Amino acid sequence: MLTAEQNDELTQVDAGTPMGEVLRRYWYPVAFTRELAEFPVKRVELLGEFFALWRSPSGRYGIVPEACPHRKASLAYGVVESNGLRCPYHGWVFDEAGACVDQPAERDDTRFGDRVSAQAGVAEEMGGLVWAYVGPAPAPRLPRFDTYVMEGFRDIGWADLPCNYVQIMENAVDPHHVEWLHGRYFQFIGRHEGFTSPASFAKKHQKVGFTPFEWGIIKRRVLEGASEENDDWKVGHPLVFPYNMRVGGGGVHQMQIRVPINRTTTRFMLYTVHRPDEGYEHVEQPVVPDYRIPVVDADGRHVVNYVEGQDIMAWVTQGAITDRTTEHLGRSDIGVAMLRKMFREQMDRVARGEDPLGTIREEHERIDLPCEKDKFHAGAQFALDFCDMGSTRFSPMLDAIKKIHVSAAERVASGSS
């Protein structure tokens, strides 16, 4: 339970608010790489602001606020040219640094152009996504988390959800929900719809723990029949501050991404890499495929017969911004309290002029995040459950993904890996 003021502060995303200023210190995925290959300019909403994102003919990316500094027409309808983005209205051109480099109807012997910088952000491509930083300069490095740069077979499921991102992030430090939402509730739905839900998701929790670390919070659990020697406790998996969670197991590696589009809309993305530890033979992908995951059915009811659909139901039905003034947390929600503290600490750090948790300024090749390999001590079965019972079953790549896991297992069994 929080006061209304604390809840308000925690859930804000707009510029000038304490939390909005924290969020502007991070990079966000704002487009699929293939989108700008298909058409080189896109309107993007991020943190409650609109931007024009473009890819130059030479492959460089730029991002500027959508409104042209001249007469405020949308640069998202701009003309992509070799030296920048040309406003469709009067032809002013802005380069990737935001500088106005052409004002066709103005005299070129004045310094008028210097007055109208578009105040650009920075954009880069990584792992089939275009990433943007729209905070104060100098931008930190784009963190090269393992999932985005590792070898493997990729796909990206996504949906835009009508709720604030914080209630989604609180789910990432709530281990107990798994045995109920993805266990008991899944069994209930399965009985009515005629399928068998995955047994490993219903295992009872005996102990949960949370460890702050340099990228966020590591979540740990001991499930019935396991011990602190099992991966679920010994390794755990992290909430990656402030808007991600790294999960996986059984040769599946996933970053769950929750981009605050605005205060009450979150883009939920499941960036998944299939890469069995043994027996994997790499399959080239010229384009990383993306697909929408279902949120509601034709009657407006949540689709709850797959794991992430259940999560979405729990997040969205709390309301656009959950009312934390009348919630009733228990001891089992202590991870939620820890996360709120972490958010609050970063507001203070940014107010002091410091970088918040999880920003990096050093050049680096890859950031490996801790993540259990033997998830729910279910072994390779986890990968198959993941394909059949999670969002992957909606992927256009489902057959290829299953083949990757089955072929790898067969190679291991035959000793040919």
Next chain:
Amino acid sequence: MQAPPDRRFAADAEAHRRDAPRHCPACGAPPAIATEFWEGTARRFYCSCSACGWTGEITPTGDVAVGHEPEH
């Protein structure tokens, strides 16, 4: 924009506003955040202080000091 207040628990919200700690036990500054949770019948506040970095739980006890008797 926020979900409408749940009238069933208006009294709890008021009690939270009344009882949430106003001072850090280490330095006396206002806590940066105090998240209230329940453990059985005990109300606890998970607090952190921006001024001195203190983090801990504060539990209002009322007038009665309650002991416990482990099995013996």
